[in-house]
Amino acid sequence: MSHSPPAPDDRPAPHAATQAVWGGEGGTHWERATQVPVVKSVSFGYDDLDEWRDVALGVTPGHIYGRNTNPTVRCFEEKVRLLEGAAAATSFATGMAAISDTLFTLLQPGERVVSVVDTYGGTNRLFSEFLPQIGVDVTLCQTEDEAAIERAIDGGLRVLYLESPTNPTCKILDIAQFAQRAHDRGAIVVVDNTFATPINQRPLALGADLVVHSATKFLGGHADALGGVLAGDAKLVQSVFRRREITGATLHPEAAYLLLRGMKTLALRVERQNFNAMTVARHLRQHARVARVFYPGLEDHPNHDVAKRQMPGGFGGVLSFQLHGEFDAVKRFLPRLRWAHRAANLGAVETVVAPPATGSHVELTAEQRAALGIPETLVRYSCGIEDVRDLIGDLEQALDD
Numbered sequence: 001m002s003h004s005p006p007a008p009d010d011r012p013a014p015h016a017a018t019q020a021v022w023g024g025e026g027g028t029h030w031e032r033a034t035q036v037p038v039v040k041s042v043s044f045g046y047d048d049l050d051e052w053r054d055v056a057l058g059v060t061p062g063h064i065y066g067r068n069t070n071p072t073v074r075c076f077e078e079k080v081r082l083l084e085g086a087a088a089a090t091s092f093a094t095g096m097a098a099i100s101d102t103l104f105t106l107l108q109p110g111e112r113v114v115s116v117v118d119t120y121g122g123t124n125r126l127f128s129e130f131l132p133q134i135g136v137d138v139t140l141c142q143t144e145d146e147a148a149i150e151r152a153i154d155g156g157l158r159v160l161y162l163e164s165p166t167n168p169t170c171k172i173l174d175i176a177q178f179a180q181r182a183h184d185r186g187a188i189v190v191v192d193n194t195f196a197t198p199i200n201q202r203p204l205a206l207g208a209d210l211v212v213h214s215a216t217k218f219l220g221g222h223a224d225a226l227g228g229v230l231a232g233d234a235k236l237v238q239s240v241f242r243r244r245e246i247t248g249a250t251l252h253p254e255a256a257y258l259l260l261r262g263m264k265t266l267a268l269r270v271e272r273q274n275f276n277a278m279t280v281a282r283h284l285r286q287h288a289r290v291a292r293v294f295y296p297g298l299e300d301h302p303n304h305d306v307a308k309r310q311m312p313g314g315f316g317g318v319l320s321f322q323l324h325g326e327f328d329a330v331k332r333f334l335p336r337l338r339w340a341h342r343a344a345n346l347g348a349v350e351t352v353v354a355p356p357a358t359g360s361h362v363e364l365t366a367e368q369r370a371a372l373g374i375p376e377t378l379v380r381y382s383c384g385i386e387d388v389r390d391l392i393g394d395l396e397q398a399l400d401d
């Protein structure tokens with residue numbers, strides 16, 4: 001009689017919270033361990049040369065060399081694949097490795113990519129500097145200008161690259177609508193789902209071909225491991241994997257384990273973070289010292305209806321708000337917060353705060369930030385899983401000077 005649970009594939013497809021716990025963890029582990037072992041071995045040995053060749057050629061499953069694949073890393077990829085409802089998934093050392101390997105695989109010189117000005121800072125650098133260097137034609141639209149995005153898509157493109165909600169002003173793009181239009185042009189649609197997580201939003205179900213994550217943020221959730229992941233169409237994922245196994249931005253098995261372990265509580269954490277962010281957003285909107293709150297869960301958010309439709313799980317753990325006054329107001333306010341790290345990160349179990357002026361958009365001038373609709377007194381507030389009464393009390397005392 002077997003002591004191991006039935007392989008997850010034999011069971012009916014579970015809901016996301018169950019998948020986060022069990023998904024991808026099947027298989028016989030070393031000495032019947034119930035938890036996925038951290039396999040640090042760089043190589044995998046074969047006495048039978050025929051078997052070695054078959055594994056190396058991918059005819060039979062198995063592992064050859066750690067730059068290509070690893071059993072611990074494979075479990076992490078499988079968990080994300082199941083959560084995103086994807087045919088395939090592959091992983092990377094960081095989120096930026098996932099995004100750059102994906103874009104540099106999909107785009108050839110002379111081809112066109114359409115995106116928006118509000119993507120993550122590193123992604124924006126790929127669009128503004130590195131992709132044009134190899135002759136890729138990059139069109140970045142104003143994120144809130146739906147007609148401009150549609151015109152850019154209709155002009156023909158190889159890749160449509162979206163991010164929603166955006167960083168740091170929480171703008172929302174209608175993924176289904178733009179994906180459909182891009183598919184009419186024969187394009188590949190990629191969505192960065194880092195801010196939403198598969199608990200809140202499933203871009204593949206909305207029509208995207210590929211979804212990328214900085215697993216460093218919500219997926220891992222504990223700010224102790226870097227990682228990236230790409231999930232979606234099997235052929236496309238395979239083509240990006242073929243590049244990654246040569247360019248070598250491989251996820252480390254130790255990081256894969258931390259991310260796997262973090263992901264077991266993904267649904268619990270994200271549900272709490274959704275609740276905390278909504279509660280904090282509603283509270284701050286009433287506050288005399290706060291000029292404006294940016295959060296897609298608020299009814300007066302310009303794209304609240306789209307967010308409600310495409311984020312059935314919730315509106316995410318990140319909000320931002322604009323203080324009245326000058327940057328000095330931010331300089332006084334931030335050090336007074338007791339329950340928040342002041343750091344360049346988000347999606348962790350601890351609340352993390354950062355002003356774009358010193359964090360995500362530090363490399364831009366005040367004028368460039370203004371052109372992106374980022375006020376100088378904006379604060380990005382990534383809710384942790386703390387009791388929201390403590391977060392609100394903390395914000396109150398920090399604003400009260």
Ligand SMILES: *Cc1c(COP(=O)(O)O)cnc(C)c1O
Nearest residue numbers: 094095096097120194214216227
């Ligand atoms: C952090 C982040 C990235 C980059 O991920 P790294 O793991 O830091 O390389 C990409 N996209 C978004 C939305 C992010 O927040």
